[in-house]
Amino acid sequence: MTAVETSSSERVTGQRLLRREDPELLTGEAKFVDDLAQQDVLHMAIVRSPVARAKIISIDTSAARAIDGVVGVYTGRDLKDLWQQPMPCAWVVTPDMKNPAHFPLAVDSVNYMGDAVAVVLANDKVIASDAVASIEVEYEELPPVLDLEESATDKVVIHPELGTNTSYVWALEPDNAKLEAAFSSAAHVVKGRFVQQRLIPSAMEPRGLLIVPQPYGGEYTLYSSTQIPHILKIMIAVTLGISESKIRVVAPSVGGGFGSKLNVYAEELLAFTLAKKTGKPIRWMEERSENALATVHGRGQIQEIELAADSDGKVLGIRANLLADMGAYLQLLTPGVPLLGGFLYHGLYDVAAYSFKCTGLFTNKTPTDAYRGAGRPEATFAIERGMDLLAHEMGIDPAEIRRRNFIPKEKFPYSSSPGLVFDSGNYLPNLEMALEKVGYSKLREEQFQLRSQNSKKHLGIGLSCYVEMCGLAPSKVLASLNYSAGGWEAATVRLLPTGKVQVVTGTAPHGQGHETSWAMIVADRLGINPDDVEVLHSDTSISPHGLDTYGSRSLSVGGTAIFMATGKVLDKARQIAAHQLEVAPEDLEYQDGNFSVKGSSEKKMALGQVAFEAFTAHNLPDGMEPTLEATTTWDPPNFTFPFGTHIAVVEIDEDTGDVKLVKYVAVDDVGNQINPMIVEGQIEGGIAQGVGQALFEEAIYDESGNLLTSTLAEYLVPSATELPNFELGSTFTPSPSNPMGVKGVGEAGCIASPPAVINAVVDALSTFGVKHIDMPASPEKIWNAIHQD
């Protein structure tokens, strides 16, 4: 029996079904990559650069080789000839983009603390670790480039062969004359300069892998803690020159990714190469501090935004200019991440004139790449801070400035000035619901009272309205962005002879609850119990086609593919039932898993019975193929556009700078919801992660390029004790771009919450003349802001 939290209705979708994944996860039974038993396995460990930028003078591996149990030690030079190509970057954003060749092991130079320089194979993981400690590398240190603005000057060029630290300049300038006109006619112009600090994604499970050469056939099975088994398979084949059909990639239980496992990593390519070389299974598990150094970071931008508005506060034009930190090299999607936000610097406001420019710059730090929201949190932060700056300058309430600028409901589908078509939206009721829920006018009164009493406790209320483009993505749109893959998703739905249903999906869940949600979609469509639906995923042998899980795409793209494949199965089943009941297909009704002849209660056939008939094939319509199975590959016609309003309330202690998040309301519109409990979980986790960026988290490097926040004692991920209970609400504006009217919810919370919290902090400090405070808004920063002149 599937447990249902609330009383059931006829529809399966929309119910708060408990996640079928959770009993295993909560009791420790789920198998993560490090739990997979394997005999005769070699343990891999990596020697990493302790410096930010240096020439490698020499590597002495003799002591390591002498350790009993060490099987092999390899340097970049040893393996250089085995790479068919450098590590892949799949997003060449401009034709002249500069991309330094980057191999799994550094050959002559290192360019960030954590860059891999040598690899050890040993019979035991502790021996491997000891061997790593015994390897002596002589470095000739070079001055590192750590600051983005300094990088742009090219005074020191990190990769001499490129001649510059600028990887690319990407501009979206639809109509400069119009933009100039908007600014020159504006009654108000406000400008903001905001820093998006570097973040360490910090998935609960670090990365890890196990690669097993198969006993026959020349195949390799790679188990990896990855979000992208399908893409990884293709990229390994291309990079190592191995036939794709010899590679099977499996993602077992994966403990979170947040974009950091949407990549092709040096360790995956190294392990593959060494398994090929030694013929042995190889295991590697990343350590926590290693994760902070060697797994991609997120964000890392300096943003400048200018808003031009008329005397009513109506925004006429927006100019956004970014410097984006690529880190030392380009990983899989590094250059494209800031551009995913490039279409959204006007937020959900009707703005006629627009320009966006992004300069991608190298620094001697860990490469950046996708991190929950990828470009859209940055865009939302800039516009929502900008709207507050405008409201403040004009003396208008932040809620009112937003009301005056929303894209009105009647303008949808809305063609935005940067060139997107927002398929749907209804922003005003969503804002009003959030204001009502938080008790906005009462809070403003309370704030006024405290201020008039000269209280040392300062209340701040911060709004953030957001829209995102997600459901990545229409393949043709990706082509126009020079992304080198499509954005479709594949699904197969299969009725087994016993009447059970098997769903094969190309999505790769790593905490999202796809098994539960996908079963609900199929059960809902077929009128059967979700327990009768099994969902298979994350194994390229089982699901040969797939584009995996990221960008809040799995439901609106992968879920839609399942919905449509289920429809095809149902159509075929109807023909079989009609044939056997000797009526026309259109004379059949289908309800609760049974076909029945309209107007007759006796002539009926259960779906399971049809499935068995399809299997035996004894009595099928002429020309019909046996078995009941259908595949759909769905390429969405457009992105989806979830939106919402988040309101944060903070209390600041003037004496210490201490900031407490005391209340948080979120009203999100993610379209139709398959499982509202899973939706809430995604929103809550996302809010927490965004609060982390706003108040706590930052990857901090010292002036030599050492990462100072490489453990969870220094890198402050918030826990439940730092967060209030989130009060959630929903509005429902179904997306017209897919048949279920769904949009996706994976990133929304994380997109909306940083500006809500910072707007609240700045609101609290406005009586001290504070106009902005960079993230994370630590107590010391706040205290300094209060006491600045």
Added chain:
Amino acid sequence: MFPASFEYVKANSIRDAISILSDDDDAKVLAGGHSLLPLMKLRLAAPGTLVDIGGIRELSYIEDKGDHIAIGALTRHHDIEHSGLLKESVPFLSYVASLVGDPSVRHRGTIGGSISHGDGASDLPAAVLALDGDLVVEGPSGERIIKASEFFIGFLETALGQGEILKEIRVPKITGGWSYQKFNRRAQDWAIVGVAAVSVGETKVSLVNMGSVPLRAYATEETLKNGGSIEEASEKASEGLQPPSDLNASAEYRKHLAKVLVNRALTETLAQ
């Protein structure tokens, strides 16, 4: 990382542990492991031998000794937090223990381990300082008592001699007010600055994370004793101190926090 390799010995009695420790100057005592093991995993500590005293049950107790409470060194933070006796007689200590780390740390970490580690950023060493407690240690040449105020010598350095183990912590029953002000960004973290104030006859004040060792705020205490106001006493909070600068706070900010928190601690203590 994995710790460097080490020998592991399980001590069955305190005498047993002392004899191993006296013979091996590369040996370290393992109690709850919550301070030592993280250092070993980062390879910042690499003792040759770990002497595990965690199984010595007779070192875990909280007893009423009339004029004071005696606490066995292996008593876990969780037990101090929830002890009825302490809640009655030294509620200050129960409260401080409730703020150490998170629940899993409090279930493993021990008061003796925390004090012997002598970290200037830890809560319990400063709490015992403010209580002006006595520390009973046993070594190869027998038992001795060290005043808490003389126990913390330098960065992670205490008055414990070779082969000596902290056995018991003795704290007075609190007759007056008390306060513990812990300022941090996340509940699970060490204090950025902490201030403990306890009135047993006179008011004693100690500071967390304001130097390399847990510190008594003597200048503050002196000002109070001489009839100074809370404001005047708080102004002296960081007199002569050189607090650390780190990712959470500069030295200057710490000095400011110390003043604010001493003020709050004294206000709360003297109001009771």
